[in-house]
Amino acid sequence: MTGHPSTGYSGLDEILCNLQIGDNVVWQVDSIEDYSHFVRPYVEKALEQERNVVYMRFADHEPLVKDQDGVVVYELDANVGFETFSMAVHNIITNEGVGSFYVFDCLSELVSAWATDMMIGNFFMITCPYLFELDTIAYFGILRNYHSFKTVARIRETTQLLLDVYHFKGNFYVHPLKVWNRYSPTMFLPHLQDGDTFRPVTQSMDVTQLFSHISEKGLDGSRRTLDYWDRLFLHAQELLSESGDKEEIERAKSQLSRIMVGHEERLSRLAEKTFSLSDLISINNRLIGSGFIGGKAAGMLLAQKILLNDEKLNWQENTEPHDSFYIGSDVFYTYIVENKWWKLWVEQKSQRGYFKAAEKLKQKILKGRFPSEIRQRFQEIIEYFGQSPIIVRSSSLLEDSFGNAFAGKYDSVFLVNQGSPDERYAAFEAAVREVYASTMSEDxxxxxxxxxxxxxxxxxxxxxxxVSGSNRGKYFFPDLAGVGVSYNTFVWQSDMDPKAGMLRLVFGLGTRAVDRVEDDYPRTIALDNPLLRPHEDMKKIARFSQRKVDLLDISENKVATKRARVLANEGLGLDMQLDMVADRDKKAEARMKSAGMKQEKAWVLTFEKLLSQTDFAEKMQGMLKTLEAAYNYPVDVEFTANFANDGRLRVNVVQCRPLQTRGQKANVSIPKDISEEKILFRSQGFTMGGSIALHLKRLIYVVPDEYIKLGISEKHEVARTIGKLNKQLKDQEDKPTLLMGPGRWGTTTPSLGVPVHFSEINHASVLCEMAYEGGNLMPELSFGTHFFQDLVEGDIFYAALFPDREHVHINRDWFNSMPNQLNELLGEECRFANVIKACEFTDEDLQIVCDVLTQRLACFFT
Incomplete structure (x- = not known):
C-alpha cells in the first residue's frame, strides 16, 4: 500500500489538500453519469495503491464500479427497511475493518424504497461517523435539487467533504462547499476540469455564465423546503384536482398505501382495496413526520372505512367520527439518531446486548430531546385538542398484524390533558417518550x-x-367500552355457536375489558345468546360482575378507579345510562337498612336492559361480521359506545386487528372407561383453545393451602421460581408442561393468584386456574384480553376449574401425595418446596384431552 489517498486526479487532490484518512466525500451532481465520472479514477487509484475497495450496490442505476479483482461488491436491498438495511451496512463495515475505501451508489435512489428524505439523512448520520472511526474513505452521491434543504444541511453537517459538480457545455466543474480541517486560497471557488488539471474559475464572464446555468437548473425553492414525502402527496393532490387518468391515480394510491400502511401483504392489500387516494391524502394531513402509521392506526382506520362503506347497517348514523393524529414511524428513528444513540441501538440488536443494552437505551429514550420541527408539530396537536382528554397509543410496524398482535406489549398513555399549555405539552412529550421506551421493555x-x-x-x-366519552361532574368516561371478537373460542355450553362472536363489556374506560382486572368481572356476552351467563343465580351474578369503573379524574388530572355504587349515588346525570346497564339490588339495600347503614341505591352492573331491550348485541354482531368478511379472517376489536341525546347508542371502533386464534383441531374423544383413581381432574366448559389431545411430561402445581399463607413478597418469589423452571424448557415440545394453581395466573395482585410475567410461563403447554374458596382465589375467564392473546399466540391451552360446580372433579388425594422433584429440577434447595410441587413423568403417561364439541375436559393417567 503506497502513496497518499487520492481522488485519482492530481489537480483535484491539490485543491482539496489531498484526501485524508477518515474522509466521507459527498458529490452533489445532476446525473449518475456525473458521479461516475469521479468514481472511476478514485477506484483505479485505490486499486493501484492496493487498497481494499468495497462497493455498496443497492440502486437501480448502472453500476458505478465494474466487477474486477480487488473490488468487493455487496448487493443490498433497501426495500427491507431502513433499520435492516442500515444494520447490514454497519455489519459490512465492521467486517471489512480499518482502512477500506468505499463507493456507495447514489443515496437519492433510496427514496424509491423509503419515500422520505428524512431517512436518507438518518442513514448518512449513522454511517458516516462509523466510517470515520475506522479510518476509511467513502464516496457518496446525491442528486442536486432532489432533496429538501433540511436533508442536505444534515448531510453537510455530518460529512467531511461536500462537493458540487456541474456538467456545462461539455466541461466538468467542481465547486467545494465544505472541506473539513484544511484550507487553500482558492479552495472554495468553482474549478474547471481540464484533463488532470483543475483551474479556479475567476473571470467575471465565466463565473456569470456558470452560475446563470446553475440558477436555471434549480428547483423552485418553496418545493425544496419540502421532504420528498411531501412532494409525493402534493402530486397526489394535483392528480385529484386535475382529474388525472384512473390508471395514474391507482398507481399513486398503490404507492402511498405501501409507504404508509406497511409491507404486511394481506393488510397492505386490504388497505389498497379499502382506501381511496383522497383517504390517504386525508390521513397524511394529520401525520406528524413521515413513514408508516403502524398497525394499530391502520386497523382503526380500515375498520372505520369498512363500516362506513357498508350501506346495510347504516354506520354513518351509528358511529362516532374520529379526529386522530398519527406520528410517523420515521420520527422514532430520527429521535434515536438525533440523540446519538445509534451505536447503543446496534449493540442492543446483538445477542449479547439484547437485554443488557436495552435497559440503558430505555433510560435514555425517557430523557431524549426531539428535533425542533417535530416539537412544533407536537404543539399543534396540543393546541388542536385543547383540554380534551387524549390517549397516546403504540402503533408499531409489526403490531396488530396477521400473526403478531403484540397485545399489551407496548404502552398506551392516557392524558387527562388539564393545566396550562406548557404543562399539557410537557405531559404529551413525556407520554411519547414512555411509549417509545416500551419498545425496550423485557416483555x-x-x-x-x-x-x-x-x-x-x-x-x-x-x-x-x-378519548371517547363525556364529562360528568369532575369525571370523564364513556358509557360503555369493551372488546369484541368475531369468533368465540370460549363457549361454555355445547349448544353455543363459536362463529357468532363474543363481547367483553364494561361501564367506563375499556381498560377493565382489555386487561385482567383485579377482583372484578366484566360482562362476557355470547352474541348468539346475549342473556346467557356462565353464572345463573343472582348471588353469583352480583359476585361475578363489574364493581369498579376506570375513568379520568378531571380535577386531579389523572386516571382513577371508582366504585360503581359510589358513582351511581353521586348524581352525575347517569340516570338513563344506569337504567340501561344496571339493576337495583333490592336485597342488598334491605341488608344495609337492617344493619343501620347509610341508605343508598345498590346497583349491579348487569347490562340486562341494554341486551334485552335494544339492538346493541345485534348491531355489534353485524359490525364484527362485516369486518370479518372484509378481512377474510376473524377479527378482534376494541370499542367504546355512548348514548346520544336522542337515546341512540353511537359506537366508536378504536382498534381492529386480525384475531389470533388456535387452529381448530380435529375432533377428539375422551375415553369412557377411565377408572376414577386414574383421573387427575375433569370438567365441562370454561376452556379456551379448542380441542386438545396432549401427552404431558411435567406438572407444576402451586398448593393453594400453602400459597395463601405466604406474604406478598414471598408470593412474588414463588412466581420467579416458576420462571426458573420455565427457562429450563427450550420450547413446548421439549417437555409438554401443565401449570396448575389457585386463582389468576399473571395477576398483579398476589392475593388473587400467582403474579407471574408471561415470559415466565411461555413454554407451558397447558395453564389451569383453580377456584379456591378458602382464599377467595377465583379464575378470571379473560377471553379477549391481552392475557388471552398471549395464551393464544403462545399456543397455550387454558382451563378454569370450579370445584363446586357439577361435572367438576379434582383428585385431591393424588395432589396431596404427589411426589415433589422441585429441588432436583432446580439443582438447589428451594424454600418453597411445600408451596410448589413439580413432577416429571417417565414411567406413567399423563394425558389431557378436551373435546370442543361436548366441552368435556379430562386429565388422566393412561
Missing part, C-alpha cells in the same frame, strides 16, 4: 425474540386519539 423484547422478530425492523409509530 416486548421477549415476545419479539420468541416469535423470531428480534432482528426485524420494528419502528414505533404512534396513534393519538381523543
Amino acid at each position: 416486548a423484547l421477549t415476545y419479539r425474540l420468541q416469535r423470531g422478530l428480534d432482528q426485524m425492523d420494528e419502528q414505533m409509530a404512534l396513534l393519538v386519539q381523543r
Whole structure:
C-alpha cells in the first residue's frame, strides 16, 4: 500500500489538500453519469495503491464500479427497511475493518424504497461517523435539487467533504462547499476540469455564465423546503384536482398505501382495496413526520372505512367520527439518531446486548430531546385538542398484524390533558417518550425474540386519539367500552355457536375489558345468546360482575378507579345510562337498612336492559361480521359506545386487528372407561383453545393451602421460581408442561393468584386456574384480553376449574401425595418446596384431552 489517498486526479487532490484518512466525500451532481465520472479514477487509484475497495450496490442505476479483482461488491436491498438495511451496512463495515475505501451508489435512489428524505439523512448520520472511526474513505452521491434543504444541511453537517459538480457545455466543474480541517486560497471557488488539471474559475464572464446555468437548473425553492414525502402527496393532490387518468391515480394510491400502511401483504392489500387516494391524502394531513402509521392506526382506520362503506347497517348514523393524529414511524428513528444513540441501538440488536443494552437505551429514550420541527408539530396537536382528554397509543410496524398482535406489549398513555399549555405539552412529550421506551421493555423484547422478530425492523409509530366519552361532574368516561371478537373460542355450553362472536363489556374506560382486572368481572356476552351467563343465580351474578369503573379524574388530572355504587349515588346525570346497564339490588339495600347503614341505591352492573331491550348485541354482531368478511379472517376489536341525546347508542371502533386464534383441531374423544383413581381432574366448559389431545411430561402445581399463607413478597418469589423452571424448557415440545394453581395466573395482585410475567410461563403447554374458596382465589375467564392473546399466540391451552360446580372433579388425594422433584429440577434447595410441587413423568403417561364439541375436559393417567 503506497502513496497518499487520492481522488485519482492530481489537480483535484491539490485543491482539496489531498484526501485524508477518515474522509466521507459527498458529490452533489445532476446525473449518475456525473458521479461516475469521479468514481472511476478514485477506484483505479485505490486499486493501484492496493487498497481494499468495497462497493455498496443497492440502486437501480448502472453500476458505478465494474466487477474486477480487488473490488468487493455487496448487493443490498433497501426495500427491507431502513433499520435492516442500515444494520447490514454497519455489519459490512465492521467486517471489512480499518482502512477500506468505499463507493456507495447514489443515496437519492433510496427514496424509491423509503419515500422520505428524512431517512436518507438518518442513514448518512449513522454511517458516516462509523466510517470515520475506522479510518476509511467513502464516496457518496446525491442528486442536486432532489432533496429538501433540511436533508442536505444534515448531510453537510455530518460529512467531511461536500462537493458540487456541474456538467456545462461539455466541461466538468467542481465547486467545494465544505472541506473539513484544511484550507487553500482558492479552495472554495468553482474549478474547471481540464484533463488532470483543475483551474479556479475567476473571470467575471465565466463565473456569470456558470452560475446563470446553475440558477436555471434549480428547483423552485418553496418545493425544496419540502421532504420528498411531501412532494409525493402534493402530486397526489394535483392528480385529484386535475382529474388525472384512473390508471395514474391507482398507481399513486398503490404507492402511498405501501409507504404508509406497511409491507404486511394481506393488510397492505386490504388497505389498497379499502382506501381511496383522497383517504390517504386525508390521513397524511394529520401525520406528524413521515413513514408508516403502524398497525394499530391502520386497523382503526380500515375498520372505520369498512363500516362506513357498508350501506346495510347504516354506520354513518351509528358511529362516532374520529379526529386522530398519527406520528410517523420515521420520527422514532430520527429521535434515536438525533440523540446519538445509534451505536447503543446496534449493540442492543446483538445477542449479547439484547437485554443488557436495552435497559440503558430505555433510560435514555425517557430523557431524549426531539428535533425542533417535530416539537412544533407536537404543539399543534396540543393546541388542536385543547383540554380534551387524549390517549397516546403504540402503533408499531409489526403490531396488530396477521400473526403478531403484540397485545399489551407496548404502552398506551392516557392524558387527562388539564393545566396550562406548557404543562399539557410537557405531559404529551413525556407520554411519547414512555411509549417509545416500551419498545425496550423485557416483555416486548421477549415476545419479539420468541416469535423470531428480534432482528426485524420494528419502528414505533404512534396513534393519538381523543378519548371517547363525556364529562360528568369532575369525571370523564364513556358509557360503555369493551372488546369484541368475531369468533368465540370460549363457549361454555355445547349448544353455543363459536362463529357468532363474543363481547367483553364494561361501564367506563375499556381498560377493565382489555386487561385482567383485579377482583372484578366484566360482562362476557355470547352474541348468539346475549342473556346467557356462565353464572345463573343472582348471588353469583352480583359476585361475578363489574364493581369498579376506570375513568379520568378531571380535577386531579389523572386516571382513577371508582366504585360503581359510589358513582351511581353521586348524581352525575347517569340516570338513563344506569337504567340501561344496571339493576337495583333490592336485597342488598334491605341488608344495609337492617344493619343501620347509610341508605343508598345498590346497583349491579348487569347490562340486562341494554341486551334485552335494544339492538346493541345485534348491531355489534353485524359490525364484527362485516369486518370479518372484509378481512377474510376473524377479527378482534376494541370499542367504546355512548348514548346520544336522542337515546341512540353511537359506537366508536378504536382498534381492529386480525384475531389470533388456535387452529381448530380435529375432533377428539375422551375415553369412557377411565377408572376414577386414574383421573387427575375433569370438567365441562370454561376452556379456551379448542380441542386438545396432549401427552404431558411435567406438572407444576402451586398448593393453594400453602400459597395463601405466604406474604406478598414471598408470593412474588414463588412466581420467579416458576420462571426458573420455565427457562429450563427450550420450547413446548421439549417437555409438554401443565401449570396448575389457585386463582389468576399473571395477576398483579398476589392475593388473587400467582403474579407471574408471561415470559415466565411461555413454554407451558397447558395453564389451569383453580377456584379456591378458602382464599377467595377465583379464575378470571379473560377471553379477549391481552392475557388471552398471549395464551393464544403462545399456543397455550387454558382451563378454569370450579370445584363446586357439577361435572367438576379434582383428585385431591393424588395432589396431596404427589411426589415433589422441585429441588432436583432446580439443582438447589428451594424454600418453597411445600408451596410448589413439580413432577416429571417417565414411567406413567399423563394425558389431557378436551373435546370442543361436548366441552368435556379430562386429565388422566393412561
